[in-house]
Amino acid sequence: MDSMAARRRSALASLLLVSALSACSSGRTAPAGTAPSPAPGGRTTPAGGTSGRTMEVPVLDVFEKAVAQGTRLRTGAPGPKYWQQWAEYQLQAELNPVSKRLTGQGAIKYYNRSPDTLRSVYVHLLHNLFNPDSRQNTDVPWSVEGIELSRVSAQGTEIRAGGEEGPGYRVDGTVMEIRLPRPLAPGGTADLEMAWRLRVPPDGAPRGGQDGEVFFISYWYPQMAVYDDINGWQIDQYLGNAEFYMGYGNYDVALTVPEGWLVTSTGELLNPDDVLSAQTRARLDSAGRSSEVVRVVTERDRSPGTSTARGKDGKLTWRFRAENVRDVAWGTSSRYLWDAVRAESGDTDQDGSPDSAMVGAFYRPEQRGSHWDESARYGRHSVEFLSRYLWPYPYPHMTAVDGPTSCGGMEYPMMTCIGGVWDTLGMYEVTNHEIGHMWFPMIVGSDEKRFAWMDEGLTQFNQSQAMADFFDGFDDEARNRQGYLNLAQSGGEVELMRHGDRYPNYGSYGVASYYKPATVLVALRGVLGKETFNKAFTEYGRRWQYKHPSPYDLFNTFEDVSGRDLSWFWRTWFFETWKLDQAIDTVTSVGDSLEVVVTNRGRAPMPVHLLVTRADGRADSLTVPATVWLDGTKRTTIRVARGSGIKSIEIDAARDFPDLDRGNQVWPR
Numbered sequence: 001m002d003s004m005a006a007r008r009r010s011a012l013a014s015l016l017l018v019s020a021l022s023a024c025s026s027g028r029t030a031p032a033g034t035a036p037s038p039a040p041g042g043r044t045t046p047a048g049g050t051s052g053r054t055m056e057v058p059v060l061d062v063f064e065k066a067v068a069q070g071t072r073l074r075t076g077a078p079g080p081k082y083w084q085q086w087a088e089y090q091l092q093a094e095l096n097p098v099s100k101r102l103t104g105q106g107a108i109k110y111y112n113r114s115p116d117t118l119r120s121v122y123v124h125l126l127h128n129l130f131n132p133d134s135r136q137n138t139d140v141p142w143s144v145e146g147i148e149l150s151r152v153s154a155q156g157t158e159i160r161a162g163g164e165e166g167p168g169y170r171v172d173g174t175v176m177e178i179r180l181p182r183p184l185a186p187g188g189t190a191d192l193e194m195a196w197r198l199r200v201p202p203d204g205a206p207r208g209g210q211d212g213e214v215f216f217i218s219y220w221y222p223q224m225a226v227y228d229d230i231n232g233w234q235i236d237q238y239l240g241n242a243e244f245y246m247g248y249g250n251y252d253v254a255l256t257v258p259e260g261w262l263v264t265s266t267g268e269l270l271n272p273d274d275v276l277s278a279q280t281r282a283r284l285d286s287a288g289r290s291s292e293v294v295r296v297v298t299e300r301d302r303s304p305g306t307s308t309a310r311g312k313d314g315k316l317t318w319r320f321r322a323e324n325v326r327d328v329a330w331g332t333s334s335r336y337l338w339d340a341v342r343a344e345s346g347d348t349d350q351d352g353s354p355d356s357a358m359v360g361a362f363y364r365p366e367q368r369g370s371h372w373d374e375s376a377r378y379g380r381h382s383v384e385f386l387s388r389y390l391w392p393y394p395y396p397h398m399t400a401v402d403g404p405t406s407c408g409g410m411e412y413p414m415m416t417c418i419g420g421v422w423d424t425l426g427m428y429e430v431t432n433h434e435i436g437h438m439w440f441p442m443i444v445g446s447d448e449k450r451f452a453w454m455d456e457g458l459t460q461f462n463q464s465q466a467m468a469d470f471f472d473g474f475d476d477e478a479r480n481r482q483g484y485l486n487l488a489q490s491g492g493e494v495e496l497m498r499h500g501d502r503y504p505n506y507g508s509y510g511v512a513s514y515y516k517p518a519t520v521l522v523a524l525r526g527v528l529g530k531e532t533f534n535k536a537f538t539e540y541g542r543r544w545q546y547k548h549p550s551p552y553d554l555f556n557t558f559e560d561v562s563g564r565d566l567s568w569f570w571r572t573w574f575f576e577t578w579k580l581d582q583a584i585d586t587v588t589s590v591g592d593s594l595e596v597v598v599t600n601r602g603r604a605p606m607p608v609h610l611l612v613t614r615a616d617g618r619a620d621s622l623t624v625p626a627t628v629w630l631d632g633t634k635r636t637t638i639r640v641a642r643g644s645g646i647k648s649i650e651i652d653a654a655r656d657f658p659d660l661d662r663g664n665q666v667w668p669r
């Protein structure tokens with residue numbers, strides 16, 4: 001999920017989450033032996049695998065194995081033997097808005113590009129979160145049910161549930177194992193076919209559902225689980241809190257709804273002539289050339305023949321194709337308005353000429369109170385800003401959908417579902433945040449379940465950069481820092497390198513996934529300087545576009561690009577909950593100098609950035625490297641020439657670092 005703003009808004013929901021999470025924090029999630037979090041006191045080796053690093057960083061054995069096998073490099077780049085799986089989906093679904101039923105069928109061609117022969121493949125049935133027999137750590141409406149499979153076939157053979165051996169399938173919670181009729185050799189493909197039914201959950205369900213008027217359809221089809229070079233099958237249950245790890249593929253989808261119902265989906269609309277009226281097509285066309293928002297469908301237009309084409313038997317089938325995406329979601333309603341505008345995305349295809357994407361908003365008229373009529377404008381700024389700040393937005397459209405309240409803010413490829421009541425600041429924030437997720441984790445496909453900070457923390461950081469641009473210097477970084485400091489000061493913080501379903505409560509999950517990693521990136525920018533930081537950050541993204549990076553690939557890329565040993569930084573901020581409290585202890589006159597004694601009252605080793613302001617107004621910056629603290633030293637002395645007289649001395653005047661107590665950092669006090 002989501003934006004912290006969305007989560008902040010619902011105190012009650014958070015309370016419920018806290019208690020629900022506490023109730024099942026004993027860890028019933030990942031199968032033993034694949035736990036991602038290096039246990040404190042467990043085996044540690046230098047992250048870079050070379051001796052002489054300044055601090056030990058716990059490394060997973062499986063990462064070391066990947067390096068040994070050549071699928072990953074110690075520089076942080078994919079190795080020469082990197083591989084990943086692929087799938088081609090052909091899905092059809094029909095929604096009956098009256099019964100709230102969706103019936104679907106589909107074919108998946110699964111490509112085994114791994115060096116391993118697979119006897120089983122695993123499929124996520126994420127909708128089974130709503131099966132009363134499944135395990136949950138978040139609130140779900142009790143009246144729903146899981147996905148009902150009516151037909152499953154593999155490699156051309158119909159297979160049945162049950163049994164332990166031979167062709168068949170077994171569903172455990174949200175995970176389905178398919179025992180293949182024939183082993184799937186490296187380089188081979190397996191065809192799967194399924195038919196299913198499900199009930200779209202009511203408002204109150206996380207990340208989608210329906211409120212009787214609008215339907216946001218997410219997790220609606222059987223989806224291949226990721227099989228990767230680090231963990232093999234990643235088949236952690238979907239319990240409601242921790243998010244997802246999804247593989248890449250192409251999707252052809254055909255979505256049937258009543259005529260007059262507008263549909264927006266991940267992917268490019270293939271048959272506009274069949275489903276849109278001439279008027280809607282013409283307005284959409286002009287939006288594609290306009291930097292001003294075009295009202296494509298207004299209140300007066302919402303009827304079959306005016307907004308949509310006329311259907312056959314009162315129905316229309318919308319066809320979309322999405323390439324190189326990790327999921328497909330869609331929204332539909334007869335009540336939607338449709339705004340659209342062109343966004344300049346930069347040179348997406350690297351042919352030397354600028355490209356663009358269509359930014360859209362689908363919303364009900366009464367949602368203007370939550371500034372939905374500004375959504376397309378906010379989305380346009382978000383796509384354009386992030387395309388410049390990171391790399392060009394690659395997909396044909398980016399559309400925000402007014403969904404049930406419990407959507408909060410949730411991202412899908414090219415789509416976001418946003419629910420609830422918003423002021424302008426919050427509406428920009430949630431829109432930008434979810435759009436920011438197109439870069440992480442939609443394009444840079446990390447494992448959100450095990451390392452939530454890799455998508456939420458990076459996105460929270462990027463959101464701050466965009467908000468500073470849009471709101472003219474607005475300091476969202478300070479909000480993140482305060483969010484982290486509040487928990488760090490009160491205790492109860494846990495480390496970032498922890499599975500998203502294994503936090504003791506929602507507060508510690510939120511800080512470790514959003515506020516702290518965003519704050520830590522600001523600190524890293526302070527350590528490396530803006531230019532080197534930006535270079536390393538975008539290089540990490542460039543290396544891992546449409547791939548599956550591990551945390552070590554991010555750490556190693558920053559070290560590779562900056563040429564610095566940052567082991568002390570990773571250990572401190574990702575594996576520990578060490579705190580930072582640098583203080584100016586004493587300042588004494590010695591000859592023509594001042595001796596400044598700086599103490600480290602916390603455990604986090606960080607450089608000392610000292611700003612010395614002189615009586616004549618000149619200011620000097622001095623840096624003491626973090627290495628002074630690494631042998632356990634608690635105090636260091638810095639000598640400053642007195643010159644024309646010194647007015648003040650301040651530690652970290654730029655506020656790059658999350659220091660617990662700012663009051664002891666300035667002299668004179």
Ligand SMILES: [Zn+2]
Nearest residue numbers: 001002003456
């Ligand atoms: Zn998010």
